[in-house]
Amino acid sequence: MQSPKAFTLAAHGAKMPVIGFGTMELPQRPAELVAYAIKCGYRLIDTARKYGTEERVGEGIRASGIARDELWVTTKVTELDAREADFLRSAETSLKALGLDYVDLLLVHWPQPKVPFAETLGALAKAKRSGLTRHIGVSNFTLAMLEEAVHVCPEPLVTNQIEYHAYLPQDRMIAALRRHGMILTAYCPVARGKLLDDPIVGEIAKAHGKTHAQICLRWLIQQPMVAAVPRALEEAHIVENLDVFDFSLNDEEMRRISTLRSRNIRIADPPERAPKWDVETIA
Ligand SMILES: NC(=O)c1ccc[n+]([C@@H]2O[C@H](COP(=O)([O-])OP(=O)(O)OC[C@H]3O[C@@H](n4cnc5c(N)ncnc54)[C@H](OP(=O)(O)O)[C@@H]3O)[C@@H](O)[C@H]2O)c1
Secondary structure (H helix, E strand, C coil): CCCHHHCEEEECCEEEECECEECCCCCCCHHHHHHHHHHHCCCEEECCHHHCCHHHHHHHHHHHCCCHHHCEEEEEECHHHCCHHHHHHHHHHHHHHHCCCCEEEEEECCCCCCCCHHHHHHHHHHHHHCCCEEEEEEECCCHHHHHHHHHHCCCCEEEEEEECECCECCHHHHHHHHHCCCEEEEECCCHHHHHHHCHHHHHHHHHHCCCHHHHHHHHHHCCCCEEECCCCCCHHHHHHHHCCCCCCCCHHHHHHHHHHHHHCCCCCCCCCCCCCCCCCCCC
């Protein structure tokens, strides 16, 4: 089997690992867990200013001893810093917190409708041009917002990081992202545990000698231009979530898992900042 490190997606000059380690919550042993994930083979660490985990992520990276250029670090600027000066200050604060000279990917964490997109996306492009980040993207953008962002941003966007798992359809977004040569980065890839006792997933897991989580992740990354950033605090889960490259799902298995979309469960929907989500057809 090829090393998991070899599995990347290409978009606008970026080569982004297809599985990353999510760090939204790292209550215990945070730096050790990040270092452990890197030692296990994770090459993408997903953090954000909002999570308050950047310092710990930086410590974990240093503790792992990995060379900087072997790692992909993603961070995000909150919707409260959508004005240009705030945005660039936030990006610089992130670098200080992480102890890094640059990140690999900087995202607009949530859309801010009170600030013109041209200003926020312009600041994002400036962050790239001034070397704070190698690549840029957005998160939690709807279809219309994505089109506007692509249109006004002077630099190419490589991803829209959104909630995506077998219980939530995203067909129209996937199609739009592919049209723009962009990656869909799936957060909540195991629906925060809700998919882990699904009977259809369980049946397929049994057939492959894999776990529910591994089937959910494999279903995601087997779709073109889809990456996933699962979070796990249990060491066994951390290992397991990267062990998804030695098998594949057949067309019938992919189709059966896709039927679970009828549950239409959205988990991350904070009323104070979530946009009005697109409605997907649930066949
Ligand atoms: N851009 C955004 O707005 C946004 C929003 C939400 C999340 N995210 C990113 O996406 C990451 C992941 O999303 P998430 O944390 O919300 O949801 P998630 O990864 O779907 O679910 C995490 C939960 O699933 C459990 N789990 C993971 N792998 C498992 C396995 N192999 N076996 C059993 N249980 C397993 C974890 O348990 P244990 O902890 O016990 O291992 C944890 O309770 C975040 O950390 C963050 O980096 C981004």
